Structures are given as structure tokens and as C-alpha cells.
Amino acid sequence: MSAEQILKGYASGKRDFTGTTLAGANFFNTDLIGINFSKADLRRSNLVFAYLNKATLNSANLSSAKLGGATLNQSVMMNINLSEADLQGALLQRVNLFGANMVWANLMDANLSEADLRSVNLKGANLRGAILRAALVREERGYPNTSMQGANLHKADLRGANLSGTDLSGADLSGADLSEATLSRVDLRGANLNGALMVDTILAEANASGANLAGVNMKRANLTRADLSQANLQAVLLDGAMLSKANLAAADLSDASLVQAILTGCDLSRANLSGARLIQASLVDAYLVRSNLDGADLTDAVLERAELSGASMIGVNLSGATMPDGKVSH
16 A cells, blocks of 8 residues: 555544555654554654554554654554664653564654553664653563663663663663662663762662762662672762662772661672761671772761771771771770
């Protein structure tokens, strides 16, 4: 069928165009609200500024399609192929993209608020400046986890999003807002989170080994059992954060702020904590073997049963701190 035939049928009231072949078709700025393009072949088609609100595009092929500025709010697009598609500035609020293929798709400045992105492949996708507020990206039993491996999420809005189990390894999340987001069990290995906002973010059991978190605001974040070994946490803000049994071995926490942080049972062996603020922090049962605490402030910190053998503590402030033997330092 041709684009003209589709538009003529749509104008007469027809909405079901399941399985039609429309590769390269031109639907620029057309009104296709509520249309059913399930299993349709729309490769390389032009849907720029098209209105596809509440459309059904399950298992459709829109690889390399142009959808810049298109409106797809509340559409159902399960298992759709949008690989290398251009969706810059598109409106995708509350869409269902479960199982979609969006490898190398351009979603720059797109609005994906409350979108269902479970089991979606977004490897290498450009999500720079995209809005994913309250998006559902969590793992789903029996289906592959969503992958954003190597994706560009620079300054993306991910506030309140559920990204549990997502593969974000090597992703650029610099300047992104992840406040109150859930990132339990996510893979952040080698990711760049420089300057990101992660206040009240849940990162329990996350793997952020070798990640760049320099200067990140992570106040009150939950990092219980997270792997942050060899991560760059220079000048990070972790005031009031929960880091019980986290792995921070060989991490760089120089000049970090960990005021009232909970580091119970935390592995800080060979970690660089020089100049860090650990005022009133709980380091009960912490493992600080060969760590660098030079110039750190541990005023009123609790270090009961902490292991400090081989640690460098030149110029450290231990005023009022409870030492490993239970005695208070004066």
C-alpha cells in the first residue's frame, strides 16, 4: 500500500493497517491518532511531526525511520524495531515499549516520562537531555534486562525512574538527575556520572566498579552492598548515606564528605580518604587496612572493631571518636 492509500483509508474511518508494507513512506506532519500499524514495515519512513497518539505499533519495523518531533504519547509499541531511528524531541510519554529494539536510536531531548522501558535494548542510544522521569525500566523475570550500555544520558532527567537491573556499563550519565531513582543491582561499571545528582537514590547491590562519580551529590543515597571498588569518588557528597557492607576497596574518596554516613562492615582497604569528612560517621567493623586517612576529619566517628592496620593517619582529627578498642579519643 502507498501512503496515499493509507491516508485515504484513515480519512474514511479505517484504523487497522496491520502488516502493511510502507518502507520509505512519507507521513510528514500527518494525523494518524489511534492507528494500528502492528507488524507493519515502516523502515526509513518519514513520520516527522506526525501525530501517533494512542497508536498501536506492536512488532512493527521502524528501523532508521524519521520521527523527530512526533507525538506518540500513550502508544503501545511492544517489541517494535526502532534501531537507528531518529526520535529527537519526540513525545513518548506513558508509551509501552516493552521488548523494543532501540539500538543506536537518537532520543535526544525526547520525553519518555512514565514510559515502560522494560527489556528494551538501548545500547549506544543517544538520550542526551531526554526526560525519563518515573520511567519503568526495572528487571522483569523471564525477560532480558534493559540495556543502556554505552548510551549517552548526559543531563538526562531520570528522577524517580526505576532502573533496577539495567545495564548502564560505559554509559555517559554526566550531569544526569537520578534523584530518588531506583538503581538496585544496576551495572555501572566504567560509567561516567561526573556531576550527576543522586540525592536519595537507591543503589543497593549496584556494580559501580571503576565508575567516575567525582563531585556527585549522593546525599542520603542507599549503597548497601554496592561494589564501588576502584571508583573515582573524589569530592563526592555522601552525607547521611547508607554504605553498609559496600566494597570501596582502592576507591578514591579524597576530599569526600561522609558526614553521618553509615559505613558498617564496609571494605575500605587501600582506599584514599585523605581530606575526607567523616564526622559522626559509623565505621563499626569497617576494614581500613592500608587506607589513606591523612588529614581526614573523624570527629565523633565510631570505629569500634574497625581494622586499621597499615593505615596512614597523618594529621587525622579523631576528637571524640570511638576507637577500635571502644575507648573515646580526646
